[in-house]
Amino acid sequence: MRFASELVAWVATPWALSEYSWVLAVLALVALIGLPTVFSTPGDKAQVIVPVPGVVTILLVVLQLVAAVISAWLVWPVLAAVLVSLLVSTTLVTERRRWQWLVSRDRRTA
Numbered sequence: 001m002r003f004a005s006e007l008v009a010w011v012a013t014p015w016a017l018s019e020y021s022w023v024l025a026v027l028a029l030v031a032l033i034g035l036p037t038v039f040s041t042p043g044d045k046a047q048v049i050v051p052v053p054g055v056v057t058i059l060l061v062v063l064q065l066v067a068a069v070i071s072a073w074l075v076w077p078v079l080a081a082v083l084v085s086l087l088v089s090t091t092l093v094t095e096r097r098r099w100q101w102l103v104s105r106d107r108r109t110a
Contacts, residue, residue: 012071054102
């Protein structure tokens with residue numbers, strides 16, 4: 001679910017921003033893909049470039065989810081935006097256990 005929501009953010013956000021500036025569209029795409037790639041919580045990914053607390057990882061996911069919903073409503077038909085909103089809502093539910101693990105002190109067990 002999370003990957004599908006992220007994919008929507010990666011497509012819809014630059015699309016929405018391209019109406020104003022292609023530079024903003026590119027920067028948004030770099031931020032949405034690059035930040036979670038560079039900053040991650042040890043134990044959550046196999047390779048960690050810059051280790052950050054679990055809260056930072058959660059905030060990066062929330063950023064992508066918010067970007068997906070807002071951008072979908074700005075550039076896509078209502079039905080598509082509703083489906084994206086449902087997808088993101090489902091993602092929020094499915095991410096709960098991971099987020100609890102990310103903020104826990106003992107992250108040895110997933």
